[in-house]
Amino acid sequence: MKEFIVHYLEKIIPVSFLLKTEGHTTKVGEEEPRFTVTIHKMPEKKALATSTSLALGEAYMRGEIEVDKDLYEVLDLFLGHMDRFSTDRSVLKKLLFPSSSKKHQKEEVSSHYDIGNDFYRLWLDKTMSYSCAYFKKETDTLETAQIAKVDHILEKLQLKEGMSLLDIGCGWGFLLLEAAKKYNITGMGITLSTEQKKEFERRIKEAGLEGRLSVRLMDYRELSESGLQFDRVVSVGMLEHVGRDQYPLFLENVESVLKQGGLFLLHYISAQKEFPGDPWIKKYIFPGGVIPSLREIIQLLPDYHFYTLDVESLRRHYNKTLLCWRENFNAHRPEIEEKMGVEFARMWELYLASCAATFHNGVIDLHQILMSKGINNELNWIRTV
Numbered sequence: 001m002k003e004f005i006v007h008y009l010e011k012i013i014p015v016s017f018l019l020k021t022e023g024h025t026t027k028v029g030e031e032e033p034r035f036t037v038t039i040h041k042m043p044e045k046k047a048l049a050t051s052t053s054l055a056l057g058e059a060y061m062r063g064e065i066e067v068d069k070d071l072y073e074v075l076d077l078f079l080g081h082m083d084r085f086s087t088d089r090s091v092l093k094k095l096l097f098p099s100s101s102k103k104h105q106k107e108e109v110s111s112h113y114d115i116g117n118d119f120y121r122l123w124l125d126k127t128m129s130y131s132c133a134y135f136k137k138e139t140d141t142l143e144t145a146q147i148a149k150v151d152h153i154l155e156k157l158q159l160k161e162g163m164s165l166l167d168i169g170c171g172w173g174f175l176l177l178e179a180a181k182k183y184n185i186t187g188m189g190i191t192l193s194t195e196q197k198k199e200f201e202r203r204i205k206e207a208g209l210e211g212r213l214s215v216r217l218m219d220y221r222e223l224s225e226s227g228l229q230f231d232r233v234v235s236v237g238m239l240e241h242v243g244r245d246q247y248p249l250f251l252e253n254v255e256s257v258l259k260q261g262g263l264f265l266l267h268y269i270s271a272q273k274e275f276p277g278d279p280w281i282k283k284y285i286f287p288g289g290v291i292p293s294l295r296e297i298i299q300l301l302p303d304y305h306f307y308t309l310d311v312e313s314l315r316r317h318y319n320k321t322l323l324c325w326r327e328n329f330n331a332h333r334p335e336i337e338e339k340m341g342v343e344f345a346r347m348w349e350l351y352l353a354s355c356a357a358t359f360h361n362g363v364i365d366l367h368q369i370l371m372s373k374g375i376n377n378e379l380n381w382i383r384t385v
Contacts, residue, residue, distance in 0.1 A: 002026070005039065008048055012085060013078040034077060035069040051092060052085035057280035061347045072323065072353040079354060080361030087279060096276040098288045100243035102219050106192045108288040109241055113193035117172075122336065123328035128172035128199070131237035131267065132318040132366045142324040145317075150178045153234060155385045156310065156370050157263050159183040163231040166190070166257060168220050169238025173200035173213070180209050188228070190218040221249060224256040232265075233258050239268040239297075240289050244276075247292065251304040261376040264306065269318075270294045270367045285351045294367055301371060310370040310383065315359055318366045322356035 006019060006026055016029025018036040027033060041064040047055040059065040067074045089096060098108075117128075124130060125143035133145035134152045153175065159165065161184040167176050170189025173196075179185050191197055200215045220242075233254055242250050254264055271291045282289060294311070301308055329336070329352060337345045358364050372379070 002042075004045060005042060009037070012052060012081060014081055015077050035067055035074050038066045038068070040064050040066070049086055050088045051279040052087070053082075053278050053280040054283065057284070057347075057350060060350055061284075061343050063342070063346065071349065072326065072356055075354050075357040076360055079357040080363060082278075082358070082363055089276070092279050095279055095282055098282075100246050100288070102221065105241065105243070105288060106219070108286075109192040110194070111287055112285065113191075114195045117195050117199050119336070119340070122332040123325055125328075127174040129174050130171055132314050133321040133324070134314065135317055135320055138320075142321070142328070145321070145324075146174070147178075149317075150175050151182075152385055153236070153265055153267065153368070154179055154183065156265055156368070157232045157234065158379060159185055159232060161185065164188075164229075165232045165234065166228070166230040168223075168233065168235040168254070169241070170196070170200065170215060171236070172196050173203055173215060175234065175236065176213055177203060177207055177209065180212050181207070186212045188213070188230075189215040190220065190223075191215065192217065192219065220253050223253040226257065228257045229259055230257055231259055231262050233262065234265045234267070236267040237269070239266060240286070240291055242290075243288065244274070244290050244292070244296075247297065247300055248303070251300055251306070255304040255306070255373060258373045260374050261378070262373050263309075263376070263379075264371050264373065266297070266369045266371070268292065268297075268367065270297075270365045272362070272365070281351070281354075284347055291364055294365070297369065301369075305373055306371040307373075307375060308369060308371050309379070310368075312368045314366040314368065315362065315364075319356050319359040322352050322359065326352040326356065 002021055005021065006028055009019065010028050015034045016027065016031040018033045019026045019028055020036060021039040021042065043055045043059050056065065120128065120130065125146055127143060127146045129146040129149070132149065133142060134149035135145045136148050140148070159179060163185045165176065165179055165185050165187040167187065167189040170176060170191050173189055176187040176189050179187055189200060194217065197215050197217055204210055204213045239250065258264055269291050271293045274293045274296055277290050298308060326349060329349060333345055
C-alpha cells in the first residue's frame with residue numbers, strides 16, 4: 001500500500017515532497033522537498049480510484065492526513081493540476097448530476113446558507129457579503145473591498161433615482177440596501193434561504209427602508225409568472241446553484257421581468273471549460289453546485305434578447321477574498337470547533353483554502369457580464385468603471 005500511495009501522489013503532485021507513513025519517511029520527487037505529508041491512516045485504494053478529492057478531502061477532514069506547511073500554500077502547489085485527479089463519473093453519477101427540481105434545489109441552498117447567521121458573522125465582514133470582493137488597492141480591508149464591489153456593480157448598472165432593481169439570490173441584502181441609500185431606488189430581493197431573508201428583513205427595518213425594499217422567499221422559476229417588472233436586474237453568486245440544464249430557463253425568467261432596454265448584471269464563478277464539478281465540494285460544501293463556463297453563458301444570451309455590453313474577470317480578487325475569509329475563520333477557530341466540531345472546522349478551512357488555490361491557478365474564474373435587454377442607445381458611451 002505504501003508503494004501505491006507514493007506512485008498515486010507522485011502522479012497528482014508536480015513538486016517534490018516528503019511522505020511520512022507507517023513510521024517511515026519517503027522522499028517523492030527529485031528536487032528539494034517543499035512540504036511534508038503525514039498519513040496516519042491510509043486511504044483505501046478503491047476510494048482513491050473513485051475520487052481523488054473525496055478520498056483525500058475526507059481523510060483531511062478526519063485528521064488522517066496532515067501537512068507541515070500552511071494548507072493554502074501546499075494546495076496552491078498542485079491544485080492547478082486537478083485534471084490528473086481520479087473521478088469515476090459512473091460511480092458518482094448521483095452526486096455529480098443531481099435533480100434540479102425546485103424542492104431539491106431549495107434543500108441544497110438551505111444546507112449551505114442556513115447553517116446560521118451567527119456562524120457567517122464570525123468570518124464575513126460587517127456587510128455580510130458572501131461573494132467576491134473588489135480590491136482597488138492591495139491594502140484594502142475586506143469590508144472596504146466588499147463596499148467597493150457593490151459600488152462597482154451599481155455604477156455598471158447606471159442606476160437613476162426612481163428606478164426599480166431586482167436582486168436574484170440577494171443574500172443578506174447589502175447590495176440592495178446600498179442601492180436604495182445611494183441612488184434612491186426601490187428594490188426587491190429573492191432568496192431560498194430563510195436565514196438570509198430573516199436577516200435582510202431586520203436590516204431593512206433598521207435602515208428605515210420598509211417602503212422601498214422587500215425580500216421574498218422565491219425560486220427564480222416563479223419570476224415569469226409573477227407579473228413583476230424592473231428597470232434593472234442583478235444576480236451575484238447565484239448562477240452556480242442553477243444547474244447546467246437550467247441556464248436557458250434562468251435567462252428566460254430574467255428576460256420576463258426586465259423592461260425593454262433594461263440592464264442585467266450577472267456576477268458568477270466561471271470555468272474555462274464545462275465540467276460537472278468537484279465531488280468533494282458537491283458532497284460537503286455546495287450540493288448540486290455547477291460552475292458554468294464563460295462561453296456557454298455568452299452563447300445563450302442572444303436567444304433571450306440580451307446584448308452583451310461588458311465582460312470583466314475578477315479572478316485574483318476572489319483569491320484575495322477567500323484568503324481574507326480564511327484568516328477571519330481561523331481567528332475564530334476555537335469558537336467554531338466548540339460549536340460545530342473539529343471535523344467541520346477542518347472541512348471549512350479546506351474549502352476556503354482549496355477554492356483560493358483554484359482561483360490562483362486559474363482552474364476557476366469570476367466574471368461579471370453586463371447586458372441590455374434589446375438595444376439601449378441612451379447608455380453611457382464609455383466604460384466608467
